[in-house]
Amino acid sequence: MTTGDLTSIIIxxxxxxxxxxxCVEHALASDRPVEVIVVDNGSDDGIPEALDRAYAADDRVxxxxxxxxxxFGPAVNRGAAQARGKxxxxxxxxxxxxxDTLSRMLAHVGPHTGIVGAVVxxxxxxxxxxxxxxxxxxxxALATKLGRGDTGIDIRGPLPATAVPAEVVSGAILLMPRAAxxxxxxxxxxxxxxCEDMDLCRRAxxxxxxxxxxxxxxxxxxxxxxxxxxxxxxxxxxHRSMFxxxxxxxxxxxxxxxxxxVWLGIWSHFLLKIPGQLVRKKRR
Numbered sequence: 001m002t003t004g005d006l007t008s009i010i011i012x013x014x015x016x017x018x019x020x021x022x023c024v025e026h027a028l029a030s031d032r033p034v035e036v037i038v039v040d041n042g043s044d045d046g047i048p049e050a051l052d053r054a055y056a057a058d059d060r061v062x063x064x065x066x067x068x069x070x071x072f073g074p075a076v077n078r079g080a081a082q083a084r085g086k087x088x089x090x091x092x093x094x095x096x097x098x099x100d101t102l103s104r105m106l107a108h109v110g111p112h113t114g115i116v117g118a119v120v121x122x123x124x125x126x127x128x129x130x131x132x133x134x135x136x137x138x139x140x141a142l143a144t145k146l147g148r149g150d151t152g153i154d155i156r157g158p159l160p161a162t163a164v165p166a167e168v169v170s171g172a173i174l175l176m177p178r179a180a181x182x183x184x185x186x187x188x189x190x191x192x193x194x195c196e197d198m199d200l201c202r203r204a205x206x207x208x209x210x211x212x213x214x215x216x217x218x219x220x221x222x223x224x225x226x227x228x229x230x231x232x233x234x235x236x237x238x239h240r241s242m243f244x245x246x247x248x249x250x251x252x253x254x255x256x257x258x259x260x261x262v263w264l265g266i267w268s269h270f271l272l273k274i275p276g277q278l279v280r281k282k283r284r
Contacts, residue, residue, distance in 0.1 A: 095221050
C-alpha cells in the first residue's frame with residue numbers, strides 16, 4: 001500500500017563501509033517525506049546493526065536482514081516489497097544526496113516516466129560516464145575499444161542542463177514511480193550484480209516508458225566499498241552479467257559463432273584481470 005507522496009529510499013548493503021551512515025543521514029534530511037529501507041546482504045562489518053540501534057526510535061528507518069548475499073537486484077526487490085512510498089529511490093550506500101535532490105528528480109516525473117537518473121560524480125567533481133550511456137551493444141563496445149567515441153557506449157560532450165531521454169542511466173541512483181517498478185516486475189533476479197540497471201532501463205524503454213537523465217541533479221558517489229573488499233567475487237559476477245545482458249538484448253547474440261566469441265572474450269578478460277585485482281587488494 002502506498003502512502004501519499006512518500007518516497008521509499010532503498011539502500012542495499014554488503015559490507016559497504018562507514019559512508020553508509022552518511023548516506024542514510026543525508027537521505028533523511030530530504031525536503032520531501034521519505035522512509036529509508038536498508039537491506040543488508042549478510043554484512044560482517046556491523047554497520048546494519050549500528051544503523052538499527054541508531055534509528056530504533058525513528059519509524060522512518062527500517063533494516064531488513066537477508067542473512068546472506070542475495071545480490072543487488074534481489075535485495076532491492078525485497079526492500080520494494082516492504083516499501084510504502086508512491087515513489088522508489090534506489091540509492092547506493094556510497095552516494096550522498098542533498099536535501100533538494102529528491103524534489104528536483106521528482107520534478108521531471110511525467111505520466112510516461114519509468115526511470116529518472118542523475119549525474120553521479122566523485123568528490124573532486126569528475127563525472128562518471130555511467131551517468132548516461134548507450135546500450136552496450138557489441139558494435140558499440142568495439143567502437144569504444146577502438147576509440148570511436150561518437151559511436152561507442154559513452155556519450156561525450158557537455159552534460160544537459162535539464163532532463164533528457166537516455167538509453168541507460170547509472171544504477172547508483174534511480175528514481176521510479178512504484179507503479180512502473182511493479183509493472184516491470186522490479187529488477188530481474190537473474191542478474192546477481194552489475195548490468196541489472198541496464199536491463200531495467202532497456203525493459204522500461206521496450207515497454208514504452210521514458211528513461212530520463214536529470215542533468216540538473218548531481219550526486220556525490222564514493223564508488224565501491226564492497227568491490228574493494230572482494231574484487232574477484234564482484235568481477236566474476238560483473239562478467240557473468242555482461243554475457244547475460246548480451247545474450248538477452250543484443251541482436252548480435254543470435255549468431256552462434258559471435259555468441260561463442262563474446263563468451264570467450266568476456267571470460268578471458270575476467271581471468272586476465274585477477275592478478276592485478278589481487279595485488280591491489282593486498283596493497284590496501
